[in-house]
Amino acid sequence: MFDGNVNEKVIKTDIETESVDSCLDTYETVIGLEVHIELATKTKIFCSCDTSFGGAVNSHTCPVCTGMPGALPVLNKKVVEYAIALGCATNCEINKHCRFDRKNYFYPDNPQNYQISQLYAPICVNGNLVIETEDGEKTIGIHEMHMEEDAGKLIHDEQENMSYVDYNRSGVPLIEVVSEPDMRNAKEVIAYLEKLKMICQYLEISDCKLQEGSMRVDVNLSVRKCGSKRYGTRTEMKNLNSFRAITNAIENEAKRQIRLLENGEEVILETRRWDDIKMESYSMRSKEEAKDYRYFPEPDLVELALEDSLIDNIKEAQPEFADEKRERYIKDFELPEYDAKLLTESKIIAEYFEEVAALCGNPKKASNWFIGEVFRLLKDEQMEPEDIKFTPKYLADIINVVSEGKINLGNAKAVFEEVFRSNVEPLEYMKKHGLMMVSDTGAIEAAVNEVLAECANVVEDYYGGKDRAFGYLVGQVMKKMRGKGDPGKVNEILREKLER
Amino acid sequence: MDILNMSALELSKNIQSGAISVKEAVDAYISVIEEKDKDINTFINIDKEALYKRVDEVQAGIDSGKYAGKLVGVPIAIKDNICTKGIRTTCGSKMLENFVPTYNAFVVEKLEEAGLVIIGKTNMDEFAFGCTTEHSAFGATKNPVNTECVPGGSSGGSAAAVAAGMVPLALGSDTGGSVRQPASHCGVVGFKPSYGSVSRYGLVAFASSMDQIGPIGRNVEDVTALFDIIQGYDCKDSTCVKLEHRKKINVVGNEKCCDENILDELKEDISVDLCGNSKEDIDIDVDNTTNASEKIFTDKKSIEAARVNLNGKKIGIPEEYFKDGIDEEVKNKVLAVADELKKAGAEVEYFSLKLWEYVVPTYYIIACGEASSNLERFDGVKYGIRSENYSNLDEMYKLSRTKGFGEEVKRRIMLGTFVLSEGYYDDYYLKALKVRNLIKKEFDAAFEKYDMIISPVAPTTAPKLRSLEEDLSEEIKQPGFDTLKMYMSDVYTVASNLCGYPAISVPCGSECNMAKVSKEMNMPVGVQFIGKAFDDYKIINMAAAYEILRGEGE
Structure with a gap:
């Protein structure tokens, strides 16, 4: 928003599109994902404020999550347990001596102007997920998972030309799951996300709703000529709020990059924002103007020393x-x-x-x-x-x-x-409501008698050898009984009466 | 009764017995403040309305038997970087000139529970960056012993308030010597507890891995009583250590670091560790960790008790500390203390600290790095001053911070931002973390031999106020010269902060006694006793013993 969006025109002429389409097959798309999962803990990651959604503006806040001078973070144990649970479910190694780092950047939704995250020693590393593809099972590597805090929300008032900040979301716990660049198309990406979502839901650590932002996906994508072993220059796509948007954005971005390469241009290492209505993406910032986050170990929190028993207990409790x-x-x-x-x-x-x-x-x-x-x-x-x-x-x-x-x-x-x-x-x-079957012989007999009297001509057809007449009569009886007649009894009594 | 000349403990006894009312005590001190503070400029803020409300509350509490303790009813001054609910907390900065915290620091809660009366908030170097209390947006504080001199800093307001007799006790904060050095310059006692002894919750952070709140008073016994109240476990500070863990000593760093040629290892890649508390605890039998101070104080402060305490204690003196750059008078007085302790039966010997020259650079890299991040929250968005006339967000940040921060704060933010920047982090910050480990290793090795280390607090006595320096040489006039000199003067105090050790500064020269002050008298000198982590009471005991011997010597 304050990054100075460059409105980049997407080149779209029929001829070029055609020529690109013809060589799409000669390129391979390489995709890695960064998925933020909002954890369903009762309280925030570094204070005891409520995490529930929809409270009055700034009602779920305290000195810690509003960055007041002198306030200090204290880690929520549940967050660590959830991260370990997800790590175990995705075959990760659990880093028993993980710690937090500060990521420094100025933005009003970030009350301390640094985010407490993990860079140097994240809690989970080297895991994987197995997904189903058209060609059978495929293993997608998970590079790492780290714990971090969410930021608040900015509310812009165009009329007043003012911006307001709501810190209710500030400090809500997140796990960021960083995959290896192992996916090759949108279907694999969706399969990976569905799987991750299902695991989180089974663990009851998050509801993973893209629309509500409890699961946020950034797509890192590059293309390369089939057979090439070198990765191409990647872009990072943000603002993907549904599986449909993710699919659209992947297909669009792969084509955009192929088009650039086919036209002899270069893909720029940059962050782009997807517009699902216009079905286009825009450059948000290039990595050259990227911020230097000045990561360093968070001195307000101590290094964790996770005990084997804690990890074992979590493993055993996996559903x-x-x-x-x-x-x-x-x-x-x-x-x-x-x-x-x-x-x-x-x-x-x-x-x-x-x-x-x-x-x-x-x-x-x-x-x-x-x-x-x-x-x-x-x-x-x-x-x-x-x-x-x-x-x-x-x-x-x-x-x-x-x-x-x-x-x-x-x-x-x-x-x-x-x-x-x-x-x-x-x-x-x-x-x-009288919906049970009626197997009372008297009631059925009465209905049969009525039908026989009303449908004399059909009875004649029956005697004339028309088999279908019997079925019709049964239908009429059932109709009269509003479908509640026991079909076996109805058949039996009707047959008996007709044969008499 | 002579309220002003009583120790804090005596005053509280008299208040609790009903001989003196809380109001009488506070009135007596307020009258000193009103008389002297216009010259010394110790307090940034005294909220009289809140103060006298509190006086009534405490008196009522005493009358109804609500309080129990040694310092009930005693007035206290608090450094203005410790949050007080509803009372302006400025950190000596224009940035926070109108900032009123919504919550109390842990130590403030403790003081309130213990029935102390907070008189006001004291002046300090802006955000505790400095060692003269000249870098305050509210003007420099002067040394009550000689108002042409600085009181030291950054807790200069708190030390000066005690020295001037405006309060019997005060709290300061010590990140690199900010309690001990002004105590030394003003002739009072200042104690920097072990990192993790006192909760930092509510202390506006300078360097999170080194900040520690510490008591300042006229004698070791008063200071100890105050320390008893503020120390303890607080679940709101993750770096605060549980009492049962304090008997164990945390070994910071990696065994790999500890080899013969420690200097060569500076170039090697050694695994990094903060001076945190989460490392595996190694059980080392440590006596005197709990309230052992009781003993020496109740033994009627006898010379005999002091000698018993010191007899057979092993004391180390780092030889490098007395080689260069130290004032002859300071050197002699500190070494005289060593002789005194020896006479009392302690074994005193010199030892070598090879990494001595790395201590100040390591400290400044880490302190500034952490400070640059800690001060990011002062952005004009949520509290503090916001510049007008900005046209976009970046400009709002820049103008507000330019306007709100003083020169020294800006300098340290720039330094800290630099050492954390991509491409420089490994060479500066990461390297400093490694050197910090090595420094701690070297000190820890010394503590295997010695019960405590004795050292100067500062290389000189309190210097003159910069504004009064007439004989500025050409060299000094060069930009940055003063700053570097100022940073170097922290050489004796910063190691305790880098390593988390307890350290106390006790007067060893001209003891501050306002009745005796004269223009001709020498400025006070302090001696520093340093112990290993969580040996707080052990060094307090030795300091108390020394204080008794010194008293007898006079």
Whole structure:
């Protein structure tokens, strides 16, 4: 914003685009990511202020997170535990003697004008994540992970020509995950991010929402001729607020760089800002004018001496992750891979599913209900898995009464909608609204008699040998009983009456 | 009763017994301040309304038996870089001339709990950068012994206030000698505790890895009583050490550093460590770590007790300290102390500190580096002065900081920014961190042999105020000369800060007694006792013992 944006015109003539498109295949795109993950701790990283979102401006602040003279940081242990948990889940080495460094730069959202981060001895190094690609599994290296504090937010008032600062976010803990330049296209990038997000959600350390900024992604991208071993000059892309924006920006930036190289120009080492509406990026600052952050060891915090027992305990407490769950569902529950994959994408869903499956004793049926009904309702209601509030037993009860033939599937689904929305007790609800099957012979006989009397011509067709007539009569009986007639009994009584 | 000539401890006894009211005590001192401070310029701010409210509060507390302790009701002055809730805290800078903290420093809370009465905030070199208290936006403080001289600094206001009899006790802060050196120049006792003994929470940071708040008083016993109150663990300062860990000595650095030819290693790549407290603790049996001071003070201050305390103690004197650049009179007085201790039964010997010449450069690189970062928060955005007439953000920063900071502050920010810059960090800052480790290794090795090290506090007695220097030679007039001279005068004090050691300055020449002051008298000289980390009470004890022997000698 104050970096003096240079409005760089993107060259876009048809001929050039064509010629670039024709040689796209001769280039390889190289991508590395810097992902900031906002941790779901209750308090900030260096003070005991509330981290929750949406408080009144500057209400979640204290002398520490507003950079008052004399205030000192004290590290939140939870942050270290979360960082270790993520490090363990991504096969990192945990640096038992990690420490913090100061990154110095002046900006009003940064109350001390330095950010407490880690440069020289980050907490996690040398890890990796395995992602699924079209060509099978691929391992993406993780260079390092470090802990740091978030900055506040600037609020600009154009009319007053004033800027205000809200320090509620100042000091909210972040983990920055720096990957190796191991990704080659947008699909791999999205797969990596989905995986990272899923791991964080399984660890319950962050909700990783791009739109809300609890996950922020900077894309470092360069291109090189296929077969070349040297990396090209990279750019760093910022302001990517959705997976769609990331995909667009990667494709656009790769083409932009190839176009430059094909035109005999050079790619400049710079930071660019993506505009997802214009579908273009702009130069924010080149590395030549980049700031010197004057990193040095933070003297207000001592070096950490992490004990093996702490790391071991965190390792032991790691949850069963999606991959393991998926394998187990396929093996133990005999679910198709498709089901297993969908059910394990969210830990909350997976846990719900497992509970329902255990209660009804039929994982496949439970899976059908989740994939069919739960997912549909979540989508219709625009809800997230964490918004689900129905009691697992209620869904198990519904599955059971359907199996027992006590309700038809259509009605059962309608009942579940009520359960999903307002967590009503389903069996009571079915009774109250008369949705259970009627197997009372008297009631069925009465309905059959009425239908036989009303449809004399169809009865004649039946006797005339038309098989379809029987089905029609059954339909009429069910209609009269509003679908609640026990189909077996209806068939039996109707056949009996007709044959008499 | 002669309130003004009582020790702080005596005063508190009389206040607690009801013989003197808190108001009488405060009134007595306020009248001294009103009489003398226009000449000496010790206080930046005295908020009388808040003061007398506090007087009533403390008196009521005493009457209802709320307080227990040795310094209940005693007036105290506080250096103006220690945050006081609702009371302006300027750091001697124009930048913070209107800054009112929203919270109390840990030590202020401790003083309030202990029933002391804060009289006011004392003058200092801006942000504690200096050793004369001339670099203050609120004018220079003068030495009460001789107002043509500086009081030393940067806690010059606090030392001068005690020396002038304006308060019985004061708090200063010591990053490179800022408590000990003004105490020495003013003829009072000043103590810099071990790094990690006293919480820094609420002390406006100069160099975070070396800052420590320290007490100043007329005698060792008063100073110890004040130290008892302010020391202790504080969870808000990560570098503050838990009491149970203080018995253990932190070994800073890497074993690799400690080889025969220590100087050659300056060129080698040695793993870096801050003077922090998180290193593996090595259990070393240390006696006298807890309130052992009790003993000598309760033994009726007898010569006998002092001799018992000193008998058989091993004391080292760094020979390099007495070679060049030291004033003959200072040298003689400090060495006379060594003789005195020897007579009392201590074993005194010279030893060599090879890294001596690296101490000042190492200190200034690290101190300025940290200071340049610590002072970044003064940007005109949140508090402090903001320049008008800026047209963009960068200009607002530049104009506000140009206007708010004095010359010496700007110089140190520039120095510190330079040593942390890309391309220079390795050669300056990182190297300084390594040398710091080596210096500590060398001192630690000395402490394996000696119970304490005895040294001068400053190479000279208090110099004349710069504004009064008439005979400025051509050499001195050159830009930077004075600054370098000033930095070099810290040579005896900065090592304790680099290594985190406790050190105390005790008068060993003309003891300050305002009744005896005359224009012709010599300026005071202090002797410094340095101990290993968390041997605070051990060196306090020895200082108390020396004080008793000195008293008898007169």
